[in-house]
Amino acid sequence: MNTCQSTVLVIGGGVTGLTSAVHLAQQGVSVVITETADRWGGHAAQLACMATDGCVSCGACVVHSKILQALSHPNIQMCLNTRIEAVDKTERFTVRLNQGHEIRRIEADAILVASGFTPYAPHAKPYGYGRFANVLTTLDLNINLRRHTVVRRPSDAAAPRRIAFIQCVGSRDSSINHLWCSKICCGVSLRMARRIQHRQPDTEITFFYIDVQTFGKNFEMYYADCQKQIRMIRTIPADILETGDDCLNVSYFNPDTQSYQEALFDMVVLSTGLEPSESAGNLAAMLNINSKALNYTLNPESIAAMLPESIFIAGAALEPMSIAESVASAESTAFSIFQYLEPSQVMPS
Amino acid sequence: MRTFYEAVTGDLMREQILLLGNGAIAAGIATSLLSRKIPVTLAIHNHDAGMLLKPLAEHPDACLLDIRTDTRVRHCAGTSSHFQIVLDQKNRQSVLDCSCIVIAENAVLTSCISRYGLKPSSHVHVLSNFFQNYETGSGHLSSPKTVAILLGLAVESHPHMAQTAMETALKLRTEHEMGMDICIFTRNLKVAAFGLETLYRKARDAGVTFIKFSDASPTFHQQPDGTVDVSFTDDISRIPFTFHADITIVDETVAPEPYVQELSRIFGLNMDAAGFAQTENIHRLSVCTNRKAILVTGGSRGVLSEAACHNEIQETVLTILSLMKGVQAMTGHKAEISLDTCIHCLTCYRLCPYHAIVLEKHPVVDSNACERCGVCAAECPRKAISIEDLTPSAISQQVRQIRTGISPASVTPMIVAFCCNRSAVQASHQAELSGLSIPEGVFIIEVPCAGGISLEYLMAAFTGGADGVLVVTCHEGNCHSERGNIMAKKRVGELRNMLAHIGTEPERILLKTIAANMPAELIQTAQDFKRRITNIGICNR
Numbered sequence: 003m004n005t006c007q008s009t010v011l012v013i014g015g016g017v018t019g020l021t022s023a024v025h026l027a028q029q030g031v032s033v034v035i036t037e038t039a040d041r042w043g044g045h046a047a048q049l050a051c052m053a054t055d056g057c058v059s060c061g062a063c064v065v066h067s068k069i070l071q072a073l074s075h076p077n078i079q080m081c082l083n084t085r086i087e088a089v090d091k092t093e094r095f096t097v098r099l100n101q102g103h104e105i106r107r108i109e110a111d112a113i114l115v116a117s118g119f120t121p122y123a124p125h126a127k128p129y130g131y132g133r134f135a136n137v138l139t140t141l142d143l144n145i146n147l148r149r150h151t152v153v154r155r156p157s158d159a160a161a162p163r164r165i166a167f168i169q170c171v172g173s174r175d176s177s178i179n180h181l182w183c184s185k186i187c188c189g190v191s192l193r194m195a196r197r198i199q200h201r202q203p204d205t206e207i208t209f210f211y212i213d214v215q216t217f218g219k220n221f222e223m224y225y226a227d228c229q230k231q232i233r234m235i236r237t238i239p240a241d242i243l244e245t246g247d248d249c250l251n252v253s254y255f256n257p258d259t260q261s262y263q264e265a266l267f268d269m270v271v272l273s274t275g276l277e278p279s280e281s282a283g284n285l286a287a288m289l290n291i292n293s294k295a296l297n298y299t300l301n302p303e304s305i306a307a308m309l310p311e312s313i314f315i316a317g318a319a320l321e322p323m324s325i326a327e328s329v330a331s332a333e334s335t336a337f338s339i340f341q342y343l344e345p346s347q348v349m350p351s
Numbered sequence: 352m353r354t355f356y357e358a359v360t361g362d363l364m365r366e367q368i369l370l371l372g373n374g375a376i377a378a379g380i381a382t383s384l385l386s387r388k389i390p391v392t393l394a395i396h397n398h399d400a401g402m403l404l405k406p407l408a409e410h411p412d413a414c415l416l417d418i419r420t421d422t423r424v425r426h427c428a429g430t431s432s433h434f435q436i437v438l439d440q441k442n443r444q445s446v447l448d449c450s451c452i453v454i455a456e457n458a459v460l461t462s463c464i465s466r467y468g469l470k471p472s473s474h475v476h477v478l479s480n481f482f483q484n485y486e487t488g489s490g491h492l493s494s495p496k497t498v499a500i501l502l503g504l505a506v507e508s509h510p511h512m513a514q515t516a517m518e519t520a521l522k523l524r525t526e527h528e529m530g531m532d533i534c535i536f537t538r539n540l541k542v543a544a545f546g547l548e549t550l551y552r553k554a555r556d557a558g559v560t561f562i563k564f565s566d567a568s569p570t571f572h573q574q575p576d577g578t579v580d581v582s583f584t585d586d587i588s589r590i591p592f593t594f595h596a597d598i599t600i601v602d603e604t605v606a607p608e609p610y611v612q613e614l615s616r617i618f619g620l621n622m623d624a625a626g627f628a629q630t631e632n633i634h635r636l637s638v639c640t641n642r643k644a645i646l647v648t649g650g651s652r653g654v655l656s657e658a659a660c661h662n663e664i665q666e667t668v669l670t671i672l673s674l675m676k677g678v679q680a681m682t683g684h685k686a687e688i689s690l691d692t693c694i695h696c697l698t699c700y701r702l703c704p705y706h707a708i709v710l711e712k713h714p715v716v717d718s719n720a721c722e723r724c725g726v727c728a729a730e731c732p733r734k735a736i737s738i739e740d741l742t743p744s745a746i747s748q749q750v751r752q753i754r755t756g757i758s759p760a761s762v763t764p765m766i767v768a769f770c771c772n773r774s775a776v777q778a779s780h781q782a783e784l785s786g787l788s789i790p791e792g793v794f795i796i797e798v799p800c801a802g803g804i805s806l807e808y809l810m811a812a813f814t815g816g817a818d819g820v821l822v823v824t825c826h827e828g829n830c831h832s833e834r835g836n837i838m839a840k841k842r843v844g845e846l847r848n849m850l851a852h853i854g855t856e857p858e859r860i861l862l863k864t865i866a867a868n869m870p871a872e873l874i875q876t877a878q879d880f881k882r883r884i885t886n887i888g889i890c891n892r
Contacts, residue, residue: 025669028678051866056827059631063829066777066867149785151871174548181552185543213563215510215543219623219631219653222507236565236586257565257586301545301658321545330637334662337669 007032008343011097011110013086013285016044017325018317019116020068021332022339027077029340034108035072036084036099038281042069044118046325050147052193054200059218060193061325089113089288095312112312112339115296116332117285119276119318122172122180128241129168129272136162136248139171139274140190147194152201155269157248161202162268166252167191168239169211173275182298184275184322189217191273192228199231208233208265210254217324242270276322289313298322306338314339366675367392369436369447371424371614372455375657376649378403379664380455381416384671390415392447394422394438396456396610423610427452427618430707430717431644431674451644451671452618454628456611458650460603466505467601472577475599478502478515482522485598495531498523499581499596502537504568506604510544511655513537517550519600520559534560534594536569536581544656562586571599611651618645619706621833627653634773634831637666641833642706643720644674683799684739685721686728688714692735699727699736704802704832724832725803729842734807743807746796750815753794757816763792764818764884768877769808771801773831775823777867787874790881793821801825802835809846809860819884822862823873829866836864856887 010026012019015037023033041047047069049062072078087098087105095110121141124131131137135157138146147153155162169191173184188211195207209232218224228234239254250270256263279285282296291313295305302320309315316335317328368384370377373395381404384391393404398421407416419440426437436447462477469475476484478500502508502516520533535554540563542548555561562569562583569583579599584591607626614620615628620640623630629640629652638646648654649663688699690713699716700708707720708727716727716736728736739745750767757765768789770776776797779789789795796812798804801824812820822843824836840862847857861883863876 025673028673028676029669047868049868051826051869051872053826053829053864053866057633057825057829057866059633059828061633061636063774063777063867064633064636066781067773070777148868149871151869151875174542176552181549182545183542183548188543213539213542215539216507216541217543219625219627223624225507234565236563260589303658303661326633326636330659330662330666333637333669334665337665340669340672 008111009034009109010112010114010339010343011036011095011108012114012116014044014116014118014317014319015039015042015080015082016116016118016317016328017046017065017068018118018319018328018332019044019114020065020072021329022114022116022316022336023078024068024071024075025333025336026339027072027075029336030077031340031343032077032079034079034081034110036081036086038083038085040083042072042080042082045121045141048141048148049144050197052197054196058193058196058224059220059326060189061329064325064329086285086288089290091290091312112314112342113289114335114339115285115289115313115315115319116317117279117281117296117319119278119322120280122274122277124171124272124274126178127171127272129171129239129270130242130244130250131272134242134244134248134250136250136269137242137272138269139272140187140194141274143194143271147197153198153205153269155248160268161205163204164206164208164267164269165195165198166208166210166239166250166265166267166270167195167273168270169209169273170238171272171274172277174212180275180277182275182322183215185215186217186322186324187273187275188215189324191271192224192232194271195232196228206233207231208235208267210235210237210239212236212238276318279319282319311342366390366451367447367449368671369394369434369449369452370455371396371453372457372649372651373397373401373404374455374457374650375403375660376663376667377455378407379660380453380648380667381407382410383664383668385410385412385415387672388412388415389671390417392417392419392449394424395420396423397421424614424617428709430709430720431642432717432719434644451646451674453667453671454611454614454645454647454651455649455667456608456614456651458605458627458653458655459608460605462601462603463501463505464601467501467571469571469573469579469599469601470577472573474577474597475573475579475601478512478519478600478602481519481600495597497594497596498531498533498598498600499579499594500533500535500600500602502535502602503541504536504538504564507539508537508541508602509605509655510541510547512602512605513541514544514547514550516600516602517547517554517559521550521554521557524554524557524559532560533558534562534581534596536562536564536583538564545658605653605655607651607653618642620645620647623653625653627651629653630828630833632828632830632833634829638663638670641704643722646670680719681722683723684741685718685723686716686725686736686738688716689735689737692733694733694735696732698730698732702726702730704834722799722832723803724800724835725798725805726800726832726835726838729803729805729808729838738803741798741803743805743811746808747811747815749796750812750817754816761792762889764881764889765816766793766819766821766877766881766884767812767815767817768793768795768821768823769798769801769804769812770795771824771836772797772799774825774829774867775865775873778865778870778873781868782870782874785870787870789874790878793877793881800830800832800835801839802830802832804839804842806842806846809842813859818859818889819880819887820860821877821880822860823865823876824862826864826866855890858883858887859890
């Protein structure tokens with residue numbers, strides 16, 4: 003291996019960071035990848051498989067092969083439990099890494115920010131999240147399904163018979179200045195709903211929504227099936243109250259009857275949107291880049307135009323993205339980085 | 352300047368790329384490859400090179416570029432090590448040697464005019480080229496007052512189409528004859544792309560009316576003068592309305608270019624339901640196909656948005672560079688055909704999911720394209736194909752080894768679980784990480800793909816002492832070899848029948864599909880199966 007080759011620091015060990023790291027490493031670039039958590043794979047590694055009779059292409063399982071690829075590549079140094087503490091730029095970047103027990107300094111020629119997203123925390127919405135045991139987010143339910151294979155109510159471990167999904171919680175919402183569609187949530191919820199019905203066929207599911215967003219290549223067919231099996235109501239509920247037996251009373255305006263209505267559910271799933279990563283502001287400050295680059299308000303082209311040439315951003319740090327889109331973004335950005343480094347290095351590995 | 356791969360290969364001309372396309376993505380890929388001194392043959396099936404391809408002639412390395420118009424691919428022989436492509440240029444055929452093929456054709460937009468029961472007229476336009484037609488006069492009307500945009504009413508729409516619709520409405524509303532009434536009629540307004548929610552709000556605030564339908568649909572009545580009456584019951588107020596549209600703008604559906612489907616057949620690519628040259632299989636992310644070194648990008652794989660164009664170009668060139676470096680190669684022993692036993696029945700040639708078998712004097716496996724799935728070896732009627740570490744006797748050996756480790760006095764049944772490396776094996780690692788363990792007596796034998804689990808494997812497990820055999824493979828649609836899991840299912844079914852025939856319980860064998868992120872299910876499957884076998888009883892001691 004060439005000793006004077008370039009080094010790239012990848013911040014974030016989710017699908018995007020891992021994919022970029024592997025591609026860069028394969029091109030002979032040396033990579034240091036950092037992750038603040040104590041495990042690899044980011045949000046994707048928490049997700050359950052949504053297959054029913056066959057794969058529904060949610061993409062979550064790809065993360066495991068990405069982790070294996072990264073771990074086995076000699077050009078990649080992997081640092082869990084690691085925070086970026088300071089970044090200095092002279093000719094190269096000098097980055098101080100806090101690894102809990104020790105502080106390390108590394109040098110890098112380019113930095114890729116793959117810090118991903120933070121799921122919207124819906125405590126402030128009138129849905130009782132955090133107060134009512136049986137109100138969950140899609141991420142909560144995902145973690146649950148991965149662990150237990152079937153759905154159980156947190157309050158009493160009973161199988162819920164009536165489940166409501168509420169879409170756009172924290173997305174398309176001017177009251178919190180989230181003027182974006184989080185793109186992935188319709189797919190997440192509908193796949194999850196069908197997956198639950200596949201294992202627990204007696205489950206009645208109601209889906210409260212604004213507009214169902216297209217996902218996947220077979221959307222049309224999948225959606226037609228969903229419309230047959232799921233009660234679709236085009237409204238966003240007003241609020242939720244808990245009943246004495248831990249059920250949930252959801253009130254909403256029913257567009258069919260043009261009237262206010264209430265309905266009881268055993269469990270309510272909030273389809274929470276994506277927010278810029280909670281570390282975004284801090285990272286932007288350390289990297290000395292405009293914080294707008296990491297707050298979902300600019301399109302990727304404008305962001306690329308305002309970044310210094312040695313700093314790159316990919317994946318859900320740029321805008322809400324599915325797993326497949328994150329892989330694409332990671333590959334494309336790995337290529338941009340490679341192009342930037344190319345004159346100085348690039349030797350056969 | 353020597354590029355890195357010249358240093359590797361030392362052989363420039365062999366690394367020829369065949370690029371098929373005539374749009375922005377083809378132009379971008381060609382430019383990027385040329386700047387890396389990689390020679391490109393650009394075959395365009397139309398008569399003219401598109402506008403975007405013109406500047407390529409000015410490229411400093413244009414000598415490495417061979418542009419051929421009116422040229423179609425007729426035949427493909429060989430594999431990723433060396434493709435031989437028959438190109439047809441106005442009935443003149445020639446053979447091109449290349450190491451990589453990129454399909455970068457645009458998608459085709461088809462107007463929904465007839466789906467809405469409308470006829471083309473100066474009052475009815477198509478969304479994607481509305482301004483072009485409208486402003487060049489043919490469709491220009493004196494002071495139209497009302498505009499209806501029909502979006503996703505016949506077929507579910509797409510963010511790309513929604514964006515065009517909203518931009519068109521906003522432009523008409525703010526830049527053209529002021530005071531026009533513009534209505535967008537839609538079902539699910541697709542805003543799942545950057546900036547569309549803000550665009551929607553901007554259009555709404557500028558006075559564009561959005562009328563959304565859930566179950567009901569509007570009806571269209573076209574007047575003799577070509578204008579259209581859109582009648583509907585408003586979803587919210589339940590009041591019937593008729594909107595008389597001086598101009599109606601109709602959306603389009605997206606389909607693959609018919610040539611892409613022809614190419615898919617020639618190259619043996621698995622297509623998706625719509626006919627794009629890439630299935631939704633997650634192993635194909637982002638621009639790969641079932642064939643090594645045949646890539647598919649942009650409109651040929653169903654990606655439409657202009658914003659994604661730049662990404663598509665970069666992903667494609669990166670994948671080409673990786674292929675050239677050989678970094679994506681599957682390591683390990685590859686399939687080999689024994690010429691002594693082969694009777695040239697070509698079963699392997701037909702079944703190889705990767706088209707890694709080349710017909711020379713005899714069928715030969717191209718080790719570069721072989722992915723070790725074992726489909727050929729399992730299906731060969733003469734048993735003429737083997738993969739060194741995956742022969743039935745190698746499997747038999749593994750089973751015997753497991754058996755010797757078990758005490759003859761043990762009352763726990765011995766279960767062999769054939770696990771696919773890409774799903775079940777990873778799930779078992781995930782299980783370990785979360786503190787779940789495979790039940791005692793269940794032994795995993797890892798295989799690269801369930802498509803290679805032959806009847807001999809299954810028999811070897813039973814004859815080697817297993818009381819039950821579990822086959823755990825990927826979900827349908829998630830198999831790297833596309834159909835390996837389905838073949839495994841078929842063989843398990845066959846063995847069940849055979850077991851029943853010889854008086855052994857067919858329940859002793861089970862196939863389950865699982866994904867890498869289903870650790871809990873894997874453990875549960877193993878536990879349930881172990882319980883089942885315990886109930887049936889130990890048969891082999």
